[in-house]
Amino acid sequence: EAGVAQSPRYKIIEKRQSVAFWCNPISGHATLYWYQQILGQGPKLLIQFQNNGVVDDSQLPKDRFSAERLKGVDSTLKIQPAKLEDSAVYLCASSPSDWSEQYFGPGTRLTVT
Amino acid sequence: AQTVTQSQPEMSVQEAETVTLSCTYDTSESNYYLFWYKQPPSRQMILVIRQEAYKQQNATENRFSVNFQKAAKSFSLKISDSQLGDTAMYFCAFVSNNNDMRFGAGTRLTVKP
Structure with missing residues (x-):
């Protein structure tokens, strides 16, 4: 069974630039999550999708972050414009239901300079 | 609100x-x-x-238990x-x-040869 795929693995941008991350969940998993993990901390949920609908985006900074999950499969997370404090690892995870164990992708390490 | 606390930032073991x-x-x-996830330097949450x-x-999984x-709201991992x-x-x-997954701040474990 293929795992959760994410790209790119690394990205370096200057502040005020835009960036997008892509995630392909495990086939058949209805629930998809985006997390932000700042160095030295545990992951923090940014947004949760159930199929192509948003379940929870209460911690998503909506003035600069956006996410979509068209057709209920792949998802993209965008930051526009980026700030220095957005430097973090962005993790995508998927699960068969909304409260079972989550399967994580390898993450994208973003550095904003 | 749900909170998760890991009071040991670092540990080592022979x-x-x-x-x-x-x-x-x-x-x-x-x-x-409740879950325990492992995140090696590769960043993949397992x-x-x-x-x-x-x-x-x-619960027990091979060397992990x-x-x-529940009454004390404690969930320790033995390796x-x-x-x-x-x-x-x-x-x-x-x-x-009815809540998103909450993570603790993590414990860095080093196994020494």
Whole structure:
């Protein structure tokens, strides 16, 4: 069974630039999550999708972050414009239901300079 | 609000010995799941073990076992016969059916040869 795929693995941008991350969940998993993990901390949920609908985006900074999950499969997370404090690892995870164990992708390490 | 606390930022253990990582949580929910995830330097979050709150029996997965004390809201992870490959960050996580998954701040475990 293929795992959760994410790209790119690394990205370096200057502040005020835009960036997008892509995630392909495990086939058949209805629930998809985006997390932000700042160095030295545990992951923090940014947004949760159930199929192509948003379940929870209460911690998503909506003035600069956006996410979509068209057709209920792949998802993209965008930051526009980026700030220095957005430097973090962005993790995508998927699960068969909304409260079972989550399967994580390898993450994208973003550095904003 | 649900919170997860890992009070040991760093721990070390000699190869082949046993180590216990602590986790406490706070919730008013009666049914929930608890997890331990491992995050090696590669950043991939890997599920180590899960525990369902309504099950009294402690979960076990090979060298990994938990001590689940529901009344005390404690969920510690015991790693027996520690191996060099166990070196990683370990995150305790909690999820209930109406909340997103919450992670602790993590414990950095180093297995020494």
